[in-house]
Amino acid sequence: MKKAVVLLSGGLDSTVTLYWAKNKGYQPYCLIFDYGQRHRREISSAIKIAKKINCKYHLLKFTLPWGGSTLLDKKTNLPQQKNAEEIGKNIPSTYVPARNTIFLSFALSYAEVIKAEAIFIGANALDYSGYPDCRPEYYTAFREVAKKGTKIGQEKKEIKIYTPLIRKTKAEIVKLGMKLKVPFALTWSCYAGGEPFRTEPFRVNPCGKCDSCLLRNKGFREVGIIDPLFL
Numbered sequence: 206m207k208k209a210v211v212l213l214s215g216g217l218d219s220t221v222t223l224y225w226a227k228n229k230g231y232q233p234y235c236l237i238f239d240y241g242q243r244h245r246r247e248i249s250s251a252i253k254i255a256k257k258i259n260c261k262y263h264l265l266k267f268t269l270p271w272g273g274s275t276l277l278d279k280k281t282n283l284p285q286q287k288n289a290e291e292i293g294k295n296i297p298s299t300y301v302p303a304r305n306t307i308f309l310s311f312a313l314s315y316a317e318v319i320k321a322e323a324i325f326i327g328a329n330a331l332d333y334s335g336y337p338d339c340r341p342e343y344y345t346a347f348r349e350v351a352k353k354g355t356k357i358g359q360e361k362k363e364i365k366i367y368t369p370l371i372r373k374t375k376a377e378i379v380k381l382g383m384k385l386k387v388p389f390a391l392t393w394s395c396y397a398g399g400e401p402f403r404t405e406p407f408r409v410n411p412c413g414k415c416d417s418c419l420l421r422n423k424g425f426r427e428v429g430i431i432d433p434l435f436l
């Protein structure tokens with residue numbers, strides 16, 4: 206079976222991407238990052254999802270001691286928008302400097318060792334926060350890095366980097382997830398986190414005000430279904 210490394214954050218997009226890769230016949234190997242986010246909730250979601258789909262995963266822990274993002278510093282306030290339409294006009298303070306470059310570097314190393322044919326990442330450049338490392342041109346550039354910077358690339362056996370959601374709206378992502386039977390209730394999007402699953406019912410946790418909540422809510426609203434997180 207062909208192998209793929211999948212970057213799994215525990216959010217909606219990366220989970221749909223994981224199920225997409227599996228549906229395309231790949232054996233997924235997930236990378237989950239504990240990089241000092243302001244909450245652990247998405248990490249426990251990612252682990253539950255990896256276990257549910259029965260795939261091998263690594264949880265990599267590190268910190269970025271220089272910070273540089275409101276996602277890394279609990280003492281700062283997360284930006285809030287009135288509605289999803291305001292999101293993505295400017296790069297917000299939740300941008301984590303060079304995050305996807307860091308993650309993809311780990312993925313590339315892992316893929317080369319296990320001889321994976323592909324790396325999957327759930328980046329999206331439509332209903333998104335305007336992060337530069339989520340845009341198609343970034344992935345075009347990183348594909349060159351994968352070719353030029355690895356032994357396997359020099360042997361002309363390319364590691365493909367797939368971004369199946371990059372040009373989809375959040376509603377299209379939700380619809381795709383429904384088709385792939387993604388366990389939405391296990392996913393976690395809110396930047397503000399929440400209590401562990403066992404102590405709080407889902408419905409009280411997501412803040413409903415951060416970019417990630419607004420975009421998720423927009424997706425489910427446009428499809429016309431209730432987010433299973435709230436059921």
Ligand SMILES: [Zn+2]
Pocket residue numbers: 394395396397411412413414415416417418419
């Ligand atoms: Zn939120």
